[in-house]
Amino acid sequence: MSRIVTIGAAQLGPIARNESRQEVVARLIALLEQGARHGCDLVVYPELALTTFFPRWWIEDDDELKSWFEREMPSAATRPLFERAKSLGIGFNLGFAELIQEDGSERRFNTSILVDKQGKIVGKYRKVHLPGHHDNEPWRPFQHLEKRYFERGNLGFPVFKAFDGVVGMAICNDRRWPEVYRVMGLQGVELVLIGYNTPVHNPPAPDQDAHADFHNHLVMQSGAYQNGCWVVGVAKAGKEEGVDHIGQSCIIAPSGQIVAQCSTLGDEIAVARCDLDLTSSYKTTIFNFAMHREPDTYKMIVERKGAIPPA
Ligand code: CDV
Numbered sequence: 001m002s003r004i005v006t007i008g009a010a011q012l013g014p015i016a017r018n019e020s021r022q023e024v025v026a027r028l029i030a031l032l033e034q035g036a037r038h039g040c041d042l043v044v045y046p047e048l049a050l051t052t053f054f055p056r057w058w059i060e061d062d063d064e065l066k067s068w069f070e071r072e073m074p075s076a077a078t079r080p081l082f083e084r085a086k087s088l089g090i091g092f093n094l095g096f097a098e099l100i101q102e103d104g105s106e107r108r109f110n111t112s113i114l115v116d117k118q119g120k121i122v123g124k125y126r127k128v129h130l131p132g133h134h135d136n137e138p139w140r141p142f143q144h145l146e147k148r149y150f151e152r153g154n155l156g157f158p159v160f161k162a163f164d165g166v167v168g169m170a171i172c173n174d175r176r177w178p179e180v181y182r183v184m185g186l187q188g189v190e191l192v193l194i195g196y197n198t199p200v201h202n203p204p205a206p207d208q209d210a211h212a213d214f215h216n217h218l219v220m221q222s223g224a225y226q227n228g229c230w231v232v233g234v235a236k237a238g239k240e241e242g243v244d245h246i247g248q249s250c251i252i253a254p255s256g257q258i259v260a261q262c263s264t265l266g267d268e269i270a271v272a273r274c275d276l277d278l279t280s281s282y283k284t285t286i287f288n289f290a291m292h293r294e295p296d297t298y299k300m301i302v303e304r305k306g307a308i309p310p311a
Contacts, residue, residue, distance in 0.1 A: 004273050007041070007272055008044065011046070011247060021075075025077055028049065031269050033088070043090055046095055049195065050077070053245075059145075065149065070098060078096075092115050093113070094115070095171060098110075109153060116163075123167065127152075129174045134148045141203060141243075144203075167190070171196070172194070190229050191230045192229055192230070224254055237265040238266060255282075
């Protein structure tokens with residue numbers, strides 16, 4: 001048996017501060033059209049794919065801050081992407097900053113959506129692990145103000161029946177936390193889609209800079225293997241407004257192996273034919289959760305806050 005989904009990891013190079021949504025959407029459509037020539041069913045874009053990574057700046061003016069957010073999806077600027085994707089019969093995963101009225105107040109999230117081949121939004125995820133800091137820290141060469149500009153996601157880690165399989169999403173820093181994959185793994189996830197913006201330099205821990213690429217692949221390859229699922233990780237890469245970002249967008253099989261990878265730091269699509277049935281070998285043997293996990297023991301250890309004493 002095989003359930004082939006041809007997937008394009010559509011990496012973006014830098015987006016300038018003054019680049020308009022329309023200009024960025026034209027780049028997204030160019031990548032989509034390349035994906036169509038390679039037979040893609042699904043194209044995956046990065047985190048906050050419509051603008052520059054604005055949390056690198058301390059922004060005091062609320063109107064200026066709001067200008068980086070989308071109030072509706074599709075919006076006037078993104079509708080051409082939805083229409084072109086529908087006409088090509090390709091689904092997509094897109095990250096953007098979301099501003100909505102919810103529960104009577106204005107709320108801001110770092111969000112990603114899954115759009116099916118008919119142009120319908122069939123899934124939404126809001127980033128849970130917000131890295132960085134809340135206050136201005138002028139000692140840094142650039143800020144990382146996700147904790148100030150976004151609320152923690154309030155949708156959990158849902159999975160969606162789509163593209164002939166079970167699909168989940170995560171956003172950037174989420175990919176470093178094993179429980180993200182496992183919570184979706186426990187729901188049978190077969191394909192996890194992840195967009196990211198990762199600066200090479202980590203101001204609080206510059207000793208880790210040399211390992212930025214290694215850690216990127218380490219966490220996603222582990223997540224894939226340990227949950228028997230495909231993982232697609234897509235960067236906004238290159239030097240954006242003076243800050244270097246890693247690339248390395250890739251498609252990872254349930255074996256944990258990278259089967260396609262971008263080799264530049266610019267706009268580039270890496271394509272792979274992903275057989276969702278390859279997940280079952282892992283899910284029914286070494287990572288058969290029902291047969292081999294020991295949740296009662298994990299719970300007991302956590303509750304005792306230490307090791308189990310010998311019998
Ligand atoms: N956008 C991110 O979430 N970036 C973080 C950086 C700041 C460490 C990441 O985990 O890649």
